[in-house]
Amino acid sequence: MTPEQLFAALTPSPDDRKPLYLQVGDRLRDLIASGALRRGDAMPPERELAEMTGVSRVTIRKALGQLVETGILTQKPGAGTFVAGRIEQPLSALLGFSEDMRARGYEPGSIWLDKCTAGASPDEAMALGIAPGAGVIRLKRIRTANGEPMAIETAVISQHYLPDPAMIGDSFYEALKACHLLPMRALQRIRARIASPRETELLQIDSPDAVLEIERRSFLADGRVLEVTFSSYRADLYDFVVELRTTGEKE
Structure with a gap:
Protein backbone atom coordinates (compact mmCIF):
# COMPACT_ATOMS: atom_id res chain seq x y z
CA MET A 1 0.00 0.00 0.00
CA ALA A 84 5.49 7.70 19.70
CA GLY A 85 8.24 5.27 20.59
CA ARG A 86 7.25 5.46 24.24
CA ILE A 87 3.88 5.51 25.96
CA GLU A 88 3.22 8.44 28.26
CA GLN A 89 0.69 8.03 31.04
CA PRO A 90 -0.52 11.12 32.90
CA LEU A 91 -0.34 10.58 36.65
CA SER A 92 -3.32 12.87 37.15
CA ALA A 93 -5.74 10.43 35.45
CA LEU A 94 -7.17 7.37 37.20
CA LEU A 95 -7.52 4.86 34.36
CA GLY A 96 -7.36 1.11 34.01
CA PHE A 97 -4.63 -0.23 31.72
CA SER A 98 -7.09 -1.29 28.99
CA GLU A 99 -8.90 2.05 28.97
CA ASP A 100 -5.60 3.94 28.87
CA MET A 101 -4.21 1.87 25.99
CA ARG A 102 -7.35 2.18 23.87
CA ALA A 103 -7.36 5.96 24.39
CA ARG A 104 -3.85 6.03 22.91
CA GLY A 105 -4.69 3.91 19.88
CA TYR A 106 -3.21 0.63 21.13
CA GLU A 107 -5.02 -2.68 21.45
CA PRO A 108 -4.66 -3.85 25.07
CA GLY A 109 -4.22 -7.50 25.98
CA SER A 110 -3.45 -9.77 28.91
CA ILE A 111 -1.52 -12.99 29.36
CA TRP A 112 -2.75 -14.52 32.60
CA LEU A 113 -0.12 -15.95 34.92
CA ASP A 114 -2.36 -16.54 37.94
CA LYS A 115 -5.93 -15.85 39.03
CA CYS A 116 -6.64 -17.28 42.46
CA THR A 117 -7.83 -16.82 46.02
CA ALA A 118 -5.23 -16.72 48.77
CA GLY A 119 -4.46 -15.45 52.23
CA ALA A 120 -3.16 -11.88 52.30
CA SER A 121 0.60 -11.57 52.70
CA PRO A 122 1.86 -9.07 55.31
CA ASP A 123 2.59 -6.47 52.58
CA GLU A 124 -0.83 -6.99 50.97
CA ALA A 125 -2.61 -6.86 54.32
CA MET A 126 -0.87 -3.61 55.26
CA ALA A 127 -1.69 -2.01 51.89
CA LEU A 128 -5.35 -3.11 52.01
CA GLY A 129 -5.89 -2.43 55.69
CA ILE A 130 -6.97 -6.02 56.45
CA ALA A 131 -5.67 -8.76 58.73
CA PRO A 132 -2.74 -10.90 57.51
CA GLY A 133 -4.09 -14.15 56.11
CA ALA A 134 -7.52 -12.66 55.32
CA GLY A 135 -9.02 -13.87 52.03
CA VAL A 136 -7.99 -11.97 48.90
CA ILE A 137 -8.17 -12.45 45.16
CA ARG A 138 -4.76 -12.24 43.52
CA LEU A 139 -4.55 -11.51 39.79
CA LYS A 140 -1.17 -11.74 38.07
CA ARG A 141 -0.75 -11.13 34.36
CA ILE A 142 1.42 -9.66 31.65
CA ARG A 143 -0.17 -6.53 30.18
CA THR A 144 0.39 -6.03 26.45
CA ALA A 145 -0.16 -3.27 23.89
CA ASN A 146 -0.55 -4.40 20.27
CA GLY A 147 0.76 -7.78 21.42
CA GLU A 148 3.97 -6.40 22.94
CA PRO A 149 4.66 -6.93 26.68
CA MET A 150 4.42 -3.67 28.60
CA ALA A 151 4.15 -4.64 32.25
CA ILE A 152 3.81 -7.43 34.79
CA GLU A 153 0.90 -6.64 37.08
CA THR A 154 -0.35 -8.23 40.28
CA ALA A 155 -3.67 -6.82 41.51
CA VAL A 156 -4.97 -7.79 44.94
CA ILE A 157 -8.47 -7.17 46.30
CA SER A 158 -10.24 -8.37 49.41
CA GLN A 159 -12.80 -11.15 48.93
CA HIS A 160 -15.13 -8.88 50.86
CA TYR A 161 -15.52 -6.93 47.59
CA LEU A 162 -15.04 -9.65 44.98
CA PRO A 163 -15.58 -13.16 46.39
CA ASP A 164 -14.78 -15.16 43.24
CA PRO A 165 -11.96 -14.63 40.68
CA ALA A 166 -14.28 -16.05 38.01
CA MET A 167 -16.11 -12.70 38.16
CA ILE A 168 -13.12 -11.08 36.46
CA GLY A 169 -12.72 -11.27 32.69
CA ASP A 170 -10.14 -9.41 30.60
CA SER A 171 -10.63 -6.11 32.41
CA PHE A 172 -10.31 -5.89 36.19
CA TYR A 173 -11.81 -2.38 36.21
CA GLU A 174 -14.84 -3.53 34.21
CA ALA A 175 -15.46 -6.18 36.88
CA LEU A 176 -15.26 -3.50 39.57
CA LYS A 177 -17.71 -1.29 37.67
CA ALA A 178 -20.14 -4.21 37.30
CA CYS A 179 -20.15 -4.52 41.10
CA HIS A 180 -20.57 -0.75 41.52
CA LEU A 181 -17.09 -0.49 42.99
CA LEU A 182 -15.65 2.69 41.54
CA PRO A 183 -12.27 3.92 42.82
CA MET A 184 -12.39 7.69 43.26
CA ARG A 185 -8.70 8.34 43.87
CA ALA A 186 -5.41 6.50 44.05
CA LEU A 187 -1.93 6.82 45.51
CA GLN A 188 0.96 5.65 43.37
CA ARG A 189 4.57 5.07 44.39
CA ILE A 190 7.16 4.67 41.61
CA ARG A 191 10.81 3.71 41.73
CA ALA A 192 13.31 2.47 39.19
CA ARG A 193 15.36 -0.72 39.60
CA ILE A 194 17.06 -3.42 37.56
CA ALA A 195 14.70 -6.12 36.28
CA SER A 196 14.92 -9.56 37.84
CA PRO A 197 15.77 -12.54 35.60
CA ARG A 198 12.08 -13.57 35.62
CA GLU A 199 10.94 -10.06 34.66
CA THR A 200 13.55 -9.97 31.89
CA GLU A 201 12.09 -13.19 30.48
CA LEU A 202 8.42 -12.20 30.74
CA LEU A 203 8.87 -8.66 29.41
CA GLN A 204 11.23 -9.78 26.64
CA ILE A 205 13.88 -7.21 27.53
CA ASP A 206 17.65 -7.39 27.76
CA SER A 207 19.63 -7.81 30.95
CA PRO A 208 20.45 -5.62 32.80
CA ASP A 209 17.50 -3.39 31.77
CA ALA A 210 15.53 -1.20 34.14
CA VAL A 211 11.87 -1.46 35.09
CA LEU A 212 9.59 0.99 36.82
CA GLU A 213 8.24 -0.65 39.98
CA ILE A 214 4.85 0.77 40.87
CA GLU A 215 2.59 0.25 43.88
CA ARG A 216 -0.86 1.73 43.40
CA ARG A 217 -3.60 1.80 46.04
CA SER A 218 -7.11 2.74 44.91
CA PHE A 219 -9.70 4.16 47.30
CA LEU A 220 -13.48 4.22 47.41
CA ALA A 221 -15.36 7.47 47.98
CA ASP A 222 -15.58 6.76 51.73
CA GLY A 223 -11.80 6.42 52.02
CA ARG A 224 -11.59 2.63 52.24
CA VAL A 225 -8.84 0.93 50.23
CA LEU A 226 -10.42 -1.01 47.35
CA GLU A 227 -7.41 -2.70 45.80
CA VAL A 228 -3.63 -2.60 45.57
CA THR A 229 -1.65 -3.29 42.43
CA PHE A 230 2.05 -4.10 42.24
CA SER A 231 3.48 -3.63 38.73
CA SER A 232 6.77 -3.71 36.86
CA TYR A 233 6.66 -1.55 33.72
CA ARG A 234 9.19 -1.53 30.90
CA ALA A 235 11.29 1.59 31.44
CA ASP A 236 12.32 1.64 27.77
CA LEU A 237 8.72 2.08 26.57
CA TYR A 238 6.81 3.77 29.39
CA ASP A 239 6.96 7.31 30.77
CA PHE A 240 4.80 8.67 33.56
CA VAL A 241 4.01 12.36 33.14
CA VAL A 242 2.62 14.77 35.70
CA GLU A 243 1.37 18.29 35.07
CA LEU A 244 2.40 20.84 37.69
CA ARG A 245 0.55 24.08 38.30
CA THR A 246 1.46 27.13 40.29
CA THR A 247 -0.59 28.07 43.32
CA GLY A 248 -0.92 31.64 42.07
CA GLU A 249 1.29 32.95 44.87
CA LYS A 250 4.36 34.94 43.89
CA GLU A 251 7.38 35.80 45.95
Missing part, protein backbone atom coordinates in the same frame (compact mmCIF):
# COMPACT_ATOMS: atom_id res chain seq x y z
CA THR A 2 1.36 3.43 -0.95
CA PRO A 3 1.48 6.29 1.59
CA GLU A 4 -1.25 8.04 -0.41
CA GLN A 5 -3.54 5.02 -0.08
CA LEU A 6 -2.69 4.52 3.60
CA PHE A 7 -3.30 8.09 4.70
CA ALA A 8 -6.36 8.49 2.49
CA ALA A 9 -8.04 6.35 5.17
CA LEU A 10 -7.95 9.47 7.37
CA THR A 11 -10.46 11.24 5.13
CA PRO A 12 -13.48 12.35 7.20
CA SER A 13 -16.98 11.17 6.39
CA PRO A 14 -19.55 13.81 5.35
CA ASP A 15 -22.19 11.79 7.23
CA ASP A 16 -20.30 11.98 10.53
CA ARG A 17 -21.33 15.01 12.62
CA LYS A 18 -18.15 14.86 14.68
CA PRO A 19 -15.68 17.75 14.03
CA LEU A 20 -13.30 17.03 11.16
CA TYR A 21 -10.15 17.11 13.26
CA LEU A 22 -11.62 14.55 15.68
CA GLN A 23 -12.55 12.27 12.79
CA VAL A 24 -9.00 12.48 11.41
CA GLY A 25 -7.59 11.80 14.88
CA ASP A 26 -9.85 8.79 15.42
CA ARG A 27 -8.88 7.30 12.05
CA LEU A 28 -5.20 7.86 12.79
CA ARG A 29 -5.63 6.03 16.12
CA ASP A 30 -7.20 3.15 14.20
CA LEU A 31 -4.21 2.95 11.83
CA ILE A 32 -1.85 2.75 14.80
CA ALA A 33 -4.01 0.22 16.67
CA SER A 34 -4.19 -2.02 13.58
CA GLY A 35 -0.42 -2.02 13.16
CA ALA A 36 -0.56 -0.20 9.82
CA LEU A 37 1.52 2.49 11.52
CA ARG A 38 4.14 1.44 14.05
CA ARG A 39 6.38 3.07 16.63
CA GLY A 40 8.82 5.44 15.01
CA ASP A 41 6.91 5.80 11.73
CA ALA A 42 6.95 9.37 10.40
CA MET A 43 3.83 11.33 9.51
CA PRO A 44 3.87 13.10 6.14
CA PRO A 45 4.09 16.92 6.29
CA GLU A 46 0.85 18.74 7.09
CA ARG A 47 0.52 19.99 3.51
CA GLU A 48 0.74 16.47 2.08
CA LEU A 49 -1.70 15.05 4.65
CA ALA A 50 -4.14 17.84 3.82
CA GLU A 51 -3.92 16.97 0.11
CA MET A 52 -4.37 13.22 0.79
CA THR A 53 -7.43 13.72 2.99
CA GLY A 54 -9.08 16.76 1.41
CA VAL A 55 -9.12 18.81 4.62
CA SER A 56 -7.31 21.98 5.57
CA ARG A 57 -3.85 22.16 7.12
CA VAL A 58 -5.48 23.69 10.21
CA THR A 59 -7.62 20.56 10.60
CA ILE A 60 -4.55 18.32 10.21
CA ARG A 61 -2.61 20.42 12.71
CA LYS A 62 -5.41 20.14 15.30
CA ALA A 63 -5.75 16.37 14.74
CA LEU A 64 -2.02 15.78 15.16
CA GLY A 65 -1.87 18.15 18.13
CA GLN A 66 -4.48 16.23 20.14
CA LEU A 67 -2.60 12.97 19.57
CA VAL A 68 0.66 14.61 20.62
CA GLU A 69 -1.03 15.77 23.84
CA THR A 70 -2.14 12.22 24.67
CA GLY A 71 1.29 10.74 23.89
CA ILE A 72 0.25 8.77 20.80
CA LEU A 73 2.39 10.94 18.54
CA THR A 74 5.55 12.86 19.26
CA GLN A 75 6.94 15.94 17.54
CA LYS A 76 10.64 16.57 17.08
CA PRO A 77 11.60 20.14 16.15
CA GLY A 78 13.08 20.22 12.67
CA ALA A 79 12.38 16.52 12.10
CA GLY A 80 8.58 16.13 12.02
CA THR A 81 5.84 14.12 13.72
CA PHE A 82 6.23 10.43 14.55
CA VAL A 83 4.28 7.59 16.11
Whole structure:
Protein backbone atom coordinates (compact mmCIF):
# COMPACT_ATOMS: atom_id res chain seq x y z
CA MET A 1 0.00 0.00 0.00
CA THR A 2 1.36 3.43 -0.95
CA PRO A 3 1.48 6.29 1.59
CA GLU A 4 -1.25 8.04 -0.41
CA GLN A 5 -3.54 5.02 -0.08
CA LEU A 6 -2.69 4.52 3.60
CA PHE A 7 -3.30 8.09 4.70
CA ALA A 8 -6.36 8.49 2.49
CA ALA A 9 -8.04 6.35 5.17
CA LEU A 10 -7.95 9.47 7.37
CA THR A 11 -10.46 11.24 5.13
CA PRO A 12 -13.48 12.35 7.20
CA SER A 13 -16.98 11.17 6.39
CA PRO A 14 -19.55 13.81 5.35
CA ASP A 15 -22.19 11.79 7.23
CA ASP A 16 -20.30 11.98 10.53
CA ARG A 17 -21.33 15.01 12.62
CA LYS A 18 -18.15 14.86 14.68
CA PRO A 19 -15.68 17.75 14.03
CA LEU A 20 -13.30 17.03 11.16
CA TYR A 21 -10.15 17.11 13.26
CA LEU A 22 -11.62 14.55 15.68
CA GLN A 23 -12.55 12.27 12.79
CA VAL A 24 -9.00 12.48 11.41
CA GLY A 25 -7.59 11.80 14.88
CA ASP A 26 -9.85 8.79 15.42
CA ARG A 27 -8.88 7.30 12.05
CA LEU A 28 -5.20 7.86 12.79
CA ARG A 29 -5.63 6.03 16.12
CA ASP A 30 -7.20 3.15 14.20
CA LEU A 31 -4.21 2.95 11.83
CA ILE A 32 -1.85 2.75 14.80
CA ALA A 33 -4.01 0.22 16.67
CA SER A 34 -4.19 -2.02 13.58
CA GLY A 35 -0.42 -2.02 13.16
CA ALA A 36 -0.56 -0.20 9.82
CA LEU A 37 1.52 2.49 11.52
CA ARG A 38 4.14 1.44 14.05
CA ARG A 39 6.38 3.07 16.63
CA GLY A 40 8.82 5.44 15.01
CA ASP A 41 6.91 5.80 11.73
CA ALA A 42 6.95 9.37 10.40
CA MET A 43 3.83 11.33 9.51
CA PRO A 44 3.87 13.10 6.14
CA PRO A 45 4.09 16.92 6.29
CA GLU A 46 0.85 18.74 7.09
CA ARG A 47 0.52 19.99 3.51
CA GLU A 48 0.74 16.47 2.08
CA LEU A 49 -1.70 15.05 4.65
CA ALA A 50 -4.14 17.84 3.82
CA GLU A 51 -3.92 16.97 0.11
CA MET A 52 -4.37 13.22 0.79
CA THR A 53 -7.43 13.72 2.99
CA GLY A 54 -9.08 16.76 1.41
CA VAL A 55 -9.12 18.81 4.62
CA SER A 56 -7.31 21.98 5.57
CA ARG A 57 -3.85 22.16 7.12
CA VAL A 58 -5.48 23.69 10.21
CA THR A 59 -7.62 20.56 10.60
CA ILE A 60 -4.55 18.32 10.21
CA ARG A 61 -2.61 20.42 12.71
CA LYS A 62 -5.41 20.14 15.30
CA ALA A 63 -5.75 16.37 14.74
CA LEU A 64 -2.02 15.78 15.16
CA GLY A 65 -1.87 18.15 18.13
CA GLN A 66 -4.48 16.23 20.14
CA LEU A 67 -2.60 12.97 19.57
CA VAL A 68 0.66 14.61 20.62
CA GLU A 69 -1.03 15.77 23.84
CA THR A 70 -2.14 12.22 24.67
CA GLY A 71 1.29 10.74 23.89
CA ILE A 72 0.25 8.77 20.80
CA LEU A 73 2.39 10.94 18.54
CA THR A 74 5.55 12.86 19.26
CA GLN A 75 6.94 15.94 17.54
CA LYS A 76 10.64 16.57 17.08
CA PRO A 77 11.60 20.14 16.15
CA GLY A 78 13.08 20.22 12.67
CA ALA A 79 12.38 16.52 12.10
CA GLY A 80 8.58 16.13 12.02
CA THR A 81 5.84 14.12 13.72
CA PHE A 82 6.23 10.43 14.55
CA VAL A 83 4.28 7.59 16.11
CA ALA A 84 5.49 7.70 19.70
CA GLY A 85 8.24 5.27 20.59
CA ARG A 86 7.25 5.46 24.24
CA ILE A 87 3.88 5.51 25.96
CA GLU A 88 3.22 8.44 28.26
CA GLN A 89 0.69 8.03 31.04
CA PRO A 90 -0.52 11.12 32.90
CA LEU A 91 -0.34 10.58 36.65
CA SER A 92 -3.32 12.87 37.15
CA ALA A 93 -5.74 10.43 35.45
CA LEU A 94 -7.17 7.37 37.20
CA LEU A 95 -7.52 4.86 34.36
CA GLY A 96 -7.36 1.11 34.01
CA PHE A 97 -4.63 -0.23 31.72
CA SER A 98 -7.09 -1.29 28.99
CA GLU A 99 -8.90 2.05 28.97
CA ASP A 100 -5.60 3.94 28.87
CA MET A 101 -4.21 1.87 25.99
CA ARG A 102 -7.35 2.18 23.87
CA ALA A 103 -7.36 5.96 24.39
CA ARG A 104 -3.85 6.03 22.91
CA GLY A 105 -4.69 3.91 19.88
CA TYR A 106 -3.21 0.63 21.13
CA GLU A 107 -5.02 -2.68 21.45
CA PRO A 108 -4.66 -3.85 25.07
CA GLY A 109 -4.22 -7.50 25.98
CA SER A 110 -3.45 -9.77 28.91
CA ILE A 111 -1.52 -12.99 29.36
CA TRP A 112 -2.75 -14.52 32.60
CA LEU A 113 -0.12 -15.95 34.92
CA ASP A 114 -2.36 -16.54 37.94
CA LYS A 115 -5.93 -15.85 39.03
CA CYS A 116 -6.64 -17.28 42.46
CA THR A 117 -7.83 -16.82 46.02
CA ALA A 118 -5.23 -16.72 48.77
CA GLY A 119 -4.46 -15.45 52.23
CA ALA A 120 -3.16 -11.88 52.30
CA SER A 121 0.60 -11.57 52.70
CA PRO A 122 1.86 -9.07 55.31
CA ASP A 123 2.59 -6.47 52.58
CA GLU A 124 -0.83 -6.99 50.97
CA ALA A 125 -2.61 -6.86 54.32
CA MET A 126 -0.87 -3.61 55.26
CA ALA A 127 -1.69 -2.01 51.89
CA LEU A 128 -5.35 -3.11 52.01
CA GLY A 129 -5.89 -2.43 55.69
CA ILE A 130 -6.97 -6.02 56.45
CA ALA A 131 -5.67 -8.76 58.73
CA PRO A 132 -2.74 -10.90 57.51
CA GLY A 133 -4.09 -14.15 56.11
CA ALA A 134 -7.52 -12.66 55.32
CA GLY A 135 -9.02 -13.87 52.03
CA VAL A 136 -7.99 -11.97 48.90
CA ILE A 137 -8.17 -12.45 45.16
CA ARG A 138 -4.76 -12.24 43.52
CA LEU A 139 -4.55 -11.51 39.79
CA LYS A 140 -1.17 -11.74 38.07
CA ARG A 141 -0.75 -11.13 34.36
CA ILE A 142 1.42 -9.66 31.65
CA ARG A 143 -0.17 -6.53 30.18
CA THR A 144 0.39 -6.03 26.45
CA ALA A 145 -0.16 -3.27 23.89
CA ASN A 146 -0.55 -4.40 20.27
CA GLY A 147 0.76 -7.78 21.42
CA GLU A 148 3.97 -6.40 22.94
CA PRO A 149 4.66 -6.93 26.68
CA MET A 150 4.42 -3.67 28.60
CA ALA A 151 4.15 -4.64 32.25
CA ILE A 152 3.81 -7.43 34.79
CA GLU A 153 0.90 -6.64 37.08
CA THR A 154 -0.35 -8.23 40.28
CA ALA A 155 -3.67 -6.82 41.51
CA VAL A 156 -4.97 -7.79 44.94
CA ILE A 157 -8.47 -7.17 46.30
CA SER A 158 -10.24 -8.37 49.41
CA GLN A 159 -12.80 -11.15 48.93
CA HIS A 160 -15.13 -8.88 50.86
CA TYR A 161 -15.52 -6.93 47.59
CA LEU A 162 -15.04 -9.65 44.98
CA PRO A 163 -15.58 -13.16 46.39
CA ASP A 164 -14.78 -15.16 43.24
CA PRO A 165 -11.96 -14.63 40.68
CA ALA A 166 -14.28 -16.05 38.01
CA MET A 167 -16.11 -12.70 38.16
CA ILE A 168 -13.12 -11.08 36.46
CA GLY A 169 -12.72 -11.27 32.69
CA ASP A 170 -10.14 -9.41 30.60
CA SER A 171 -10.63 -6.11 32.41
CA PHE A 172 -10.31 -5.89 36.19
CA TYR A 173 -11.81 -2.38 36.21
CA GLU A 174 -14.84 -3.53 34.21
CA ALA A 175 -15.46 -6.18 36.88
CA LEU A 176 -15.26 -3.50 39.57
CA LYS A 177 -17.71 -1.29 37.67
CA ALA A 178 -20.14 -4.21 37.30
CA CYS A 179 -20.15 -4.52 41.10
CA HIS A 180 -20.57 -0.75 41.52
CA LEU A 181 -17.09 -0.49 42.99
CA LEU A 182 -15.65 2.69 41.54
CA PRO A 183 -12.27 3.92 42.82
CA MET A 184 -12.39 7.69 43.26
CA ARG A 185 -8.70 8.34 43.87
CA ALA A 186 -5.41 6.50 44.05
CA LEU A 187 -1.93 6.82 45.51
CA GLN A 188 0.96 5.65 43.37
CA ARG A 189 4.57 5.07 44.39
CA ILE A 190 7.16 4.67 41.61
CA ARG A 191 10.81 3.71 41.73
CA ALA A 192 13.31 2.47 39.19
CA ARG A 193 15.36 -0.72 39.60
CA ILE A 194 17.06 -3.42 37.56
CA ALA A 195 14.70 -6.12 36.28
CA SER A 196 14.92 -9.56 37.84
CA PRO A 197 15.77 -12.54 35.60
CA ARG A 198 12.08 -13.57 35.62
CA GLU A 199 10.94 -10.06 34.66
CA THR A 200 13.55 -9.97 31.89
CA GLU A 201 12.09 -13.19 30.48
CA LEU A 202 8.42 -12.20 30.74
CA LEU A 203 8.87 -8.66 29.41
CA GLN A 204 11.23 -9.78 26.64
CA ILE A 205 13.88 -7.21 27.53
CA ASP A 206 17.65 -7.39 27.76
CA SER A 207 19.63 -7.81 30.95
CA PRO A 208 20.45 -5.62 32.80
CA ASP A 209 17.50 -3.39 31.77
CA ALA A 210 15.53 -1.20 34.14
CA VAL A 211 11.87 -1.46 35.09
CA LEU A 212 9.59 0.99 36.82
CA GLU A 213 8.24 -0.65 39.98
CA ILE A 214 4.85 0.77 40.87
CA GLU A 215 2.59 0.25 43.88
CA ARG A 216 -0.86 1.73 43.40
CA ARG A 217 -3.60 1.80 46.04
CA SER A 218 -7.11 2.74 44.91
CA PHE A 219 -9.70 4.16 47.30
CA LEU A 220 -13.48 4.22 47.41
CA ALA A 221 -15.36 7.47 47.98
CA ASP A 222 -15.58 6.76 51.73
CA GLY A 223 -11.80 6.42 52.02
CA ARG A 224 -11.59 2.63 52.24
CA VAL A 225 -8.84 0.93 50.23
CA LEU A 226 -10.42 -1.01 47.35
CA GLU A 227 -7.41 -2.70 45.80
CA VAL A 228 -3.63 -2.60 45.57
CA THR A 229 -1.65 -3.29 42.43
CA PHE A 230 2.05 -4.10 42.24
CA SER A 231 3.48 -3.63 38.73
CA SER A 232 6.77 -3.71 36.86
CA TYR A 233 6.66 -1.55 33.72
CA ARG A 234 9.19 -1.53 30.90
CA ALA A 235 11.29 1.59 31.44
CA ASP A 236 12.32 1.64 27.77
CA LEU A 237 8.72 2.08 26.57
CA TYR A 238 6.81 3.77 29.39
CA ASP A 239 6.96 7.31 30.77
CA PHE A 240 4.80 8.67 33.56
CA VAL A 241 4.01 12.36 33.14
CA VAL A 242 2.62 14.77 35.70
CA GLU A 243 1.37 18.29 35.07
CA LEU A 244 2.40 20.84 37.69
CA ARG A 245 0.55 24.08 38.30
CA THR A 246 1.46 27.13 40.29
CA THR A 247 -0.59 28.07 43.32
CA GLY A 248 -0.92 31.64 42.07
CA GLU A 249 1.29 32.95 44.87
CA LYS A 250 4.36 34.94 43.89
CA GLU A 251 7.38 35.80 45.95
